[in-house]
Amino acid sequence: MGSETQKSLTFPKLLNSHLHLGYLFHVVSFIIGLSIGITLSFNSHLHIANLFSFSSLKPLLSPPPLRLVPPSSPQQPPPLPPSMTVESKKEQPLMHNMDDDELFWRASFVPRVEAFPFENVPKIAFLFLTKGPIPLAPLWEIFFKGHEGLYNIYVHPHPSYKDFAAEDSVFYGRRIPSKPVEWGKVTMMDAEKRLLANALLDFSNQRFVLLSETCIPLFNYTTIYNYLLNSNQSYVGSYDDPRKVGRGRYNPKMYPSISIAQWRKGSQWFEVSRSLAIEVVSDKKYYQVFKQYCSPPCYMDEHYIPTLINILFPDQNSNRSVTWVDWCKAGPHPGKFGKGDISQDFLNRVRLSGNCSYNGNIITSMCFLFARKFLPNTLQPLLELSAMLFSSSQSMT
Numbered sequence: 001m002g003s004e005t006q007k008s009l010t011f012p013k014l015l016n017s018h019l020h021l022g023y024l025f026h027v028v029s030f031i032i033g034l035s036i037g038i039t040l041s042f043n044s045h046l047h048i049a050n051l052f053s054f055s056s057l058k059p060l061l062s063p064p065p066l067r068l069v070p071p072s073s074p075q076q077p078p079p080l081p082p083s084m085t086v087e088s089k090k091e092q093p094l095m096h097n098m099d100d101d102e103l104f105w106r107a108s109f110v111p112r113v114e115a116f117p118f119e120n121v122p123k124i125a126f127l128f129l130t131k132g133p134i135p136l137a138p139l140w141e142i143f144f145k146g147h148e149g150l151y152n153i154y155v156h157p158h159p160s161y162k163d164f165a166a167e168d169s170v171f172y173g174r175r176i177p178s179k180p181v182e183w184g185k186v187t188m189m190d191a192e193k194r195l196l197a198n199a200l201l202d203f204s205n206q207r208f209v210l211l212s213e214t215c216i217p218l219f220n221y222t223t224i225y226n227y228l229l230n231s232n233q234s235y236v237g238s239y240d241d242p243r244k245v246g247r248g249r250y251n252p253k254m255y256p257s258i259s260i261a262q263w264r265k266g267s268q269w270f271e272v273s274r275s276l277a278i279e280v281v282s283d284k285k286y287y288q289v290f291k292q293y294c295s296p297p298c299y300m301d302e303h304y305i306p307t308l309i310n311i312l313f314p315d316q317n318s319n320r321s322v323t324w325v326d327w328c329k330a331g332p333h334p335g336k337f338g339k340g341d342i343s344q345d346f347l348n349r350v351r352l353s354g355n356c357s358y359n360g361n362i363i364t365s366m367c368f369l370f371a372r373k374f375l376p377n378t379l380q381p382l383l384e385l386s387a388m389l390f391s392s393s394q395s396m397t
Contacts, residue, residue, distance in 0.1 A: 094154065094176045094198060100190065107197035108282035122206040122229055125199035126153045129181070129191055130213040132161040135376035137171055139216060142386050144170045147221045152205055156181075156195050186291050189300045192268075197281045200274070207231075209271040214336075214373035215323065216382060218351045220390040224369050232359050233318040234273050237266030238306035249298040257289045258307060266306035269323035269372070276309065276316060283308060318357070324350050324368035336373045342381035344388055351394075366394060 098106070128134060134155070144151060153174040157163070158181070165171040176198045181191045192210060199205050207228045217224060241247065246265045254263075272280070286308050294300045309317050326335035354367030374382070382389075 094174060096177060098177075100194060100197075103197045104193065104281045107200035108278055110278060111203070116203070120204055121149060123149075123202070123204045124151050124225060124228055125202070125205040125208045126151060127192075127195035127199060127208060127210045128153065128155045128213065129195060129210060130155060130157045132157050132213075133164075134171065134213045136213070136216060136374060136379055136382070137165075137169065138379060139382050139386060141170055142383075143217045143221055143390060147225070150221070150225060152199065152202060154195050154199050156191050184296045184299050184301075186295075186300055188268075189290075189304055192301065192305075193281050196272075196277045200277055200281060206274050207271065208274070208277045209322070209370070210269050211323070211370060212269070212372060214375070215269075215370050216372070216374050218324070218347070218369055218371055218389065219366075219394050220392070223393045226393070227322075227358075227366070227369060228271065230359075231273075231318075234276050234309070234316055235271040235320060235322045236305055236309055236317050237270075237321040238264045238310050238314075238317055238319050239266065241265045249294070249303065251293040251298065253293050254289050258286065258311070262307060262311050263303070264306035264310045265302055267321040267323065267325070268301040269321055269325075269370075270305055271322050271369075272305075273316065276313060279312060280305060280308065286311070320356060320367065322367070322369040324371040325373070334373060336375055337378060338375045339377040339381055342378050342385070344385055347385060347389065 096103075134140070144153075153170060155171060155175045156178045157175065159178050163175055165174075176194065178194070179187065179190065181187045195210065196208055199208055209228070219227075240263070247260060247263060249265075250260050250263045252260075287304070290300050290304045294303060326337075329335050350368065350371050352365045354365055356364060356367035358364050358366075
């Protein structure tokens with residue numbers, strides 16, 4: 001009996017001792033686990049802190065990036081919107097497969113939301129209507145230099161012309177799909193609309209100036225940019241000429257779409273705002289009338305845009321051109337200038353010998369921004385005088 005009592009007392013002690021050891025084992029395991037966790041957590045925080053500390057010392061992080069970039073991948077500034085990209089001529093090739101109808105349709109789109117969803121810098125679109133090469137390109141290179149992102153160039157040569165512009169030229173990759181052009185024919189006006197339409201595809205283009213391979217700029221880029229971007233009018237010669245070369249070209253069959261009182265004549269070399277450019281490429285009513293009833297001795301490029309603007313938006317036009325030409329000699333073509341004609345006095349007479357109104361309330365002698373027709377042999381003397389032409393900005397007064 002005593003032996004059984006002793007056995008019964010020994011068993012609870014053993015069980016209690018076993019439970020005590022189990023509890024002790026769990027406590028020790030918890031302490032060890034907690035120590036390991038603290039150590040790992042400390043090392044992890046130290047590693048992350050060191051990582052961000054090292055990243056913040058990189059000299060290229062201005063402003064800091066939104067994500068970490070491995071050291072082997074050099075940081076680059078965020079990409080600019082398409083209209084702001086300086087190298088857009090390489091990223092957005094101008095060649096396409098659209099026919100004129102589709103091109104004019106796309107170019108006539110007008111966003112209903114006026115505010116741009118990205119930063120937009122207004123540009124001038126320079127539209128070169130040429131037979132082939134641009135002999136005075138080196139002068140234009142100097143003119144455009146340093147103003148990347150403020151202009152776009154579009155060139156419409158004869159389709160058979162092989163373009164040899166160097167890759168570092170402002171004219172490289174600026175050719176648009178073209179068709180043959182005949183002087184005095186409707187194909188001339190088709191080419192002008194084609195240039196406008198291609199330029200309208202870029203929403204950053206706000207002013208559009210038509211030029212030829214014989215044109216030169218008369219002032220530096222800043223002066224011309226400010227002159228056009230601050231203008232509240234377009235620059236299209238549009239006047240009622242009672243002579244045979246004016247009203248004498250009107251075809252009575254154009255009536256009632258176009259009356260003799262609405263008929264206008266002007267220079268082919270225009271400069272227009274974006275709103276007027278859209279009207280030109282989207283018009284079908286008056287264009288069809290001209291195509292049907294205006295043929296030599298009626299020249300569409302001298303009458304269509306002047307008449308269209310006079311009918312639709314006369315208040316938006318200054319009724320003068322900003323491209324100077326010499327009509328002193330009688331004939332269908334203006335005077336040409338060769339190497340012997342180029343001098344500082346001659347260029348200054350062209351630049352500042354006018355008297356015109358700017359924005360309707362400023363009288364200025366600065367009426368012309370471009371001039372033509374300059375032969376290829378004028379390049380060298382023009383380059384020698386380029387410092388004078390492009391030196392400092394010219395004031396309006």
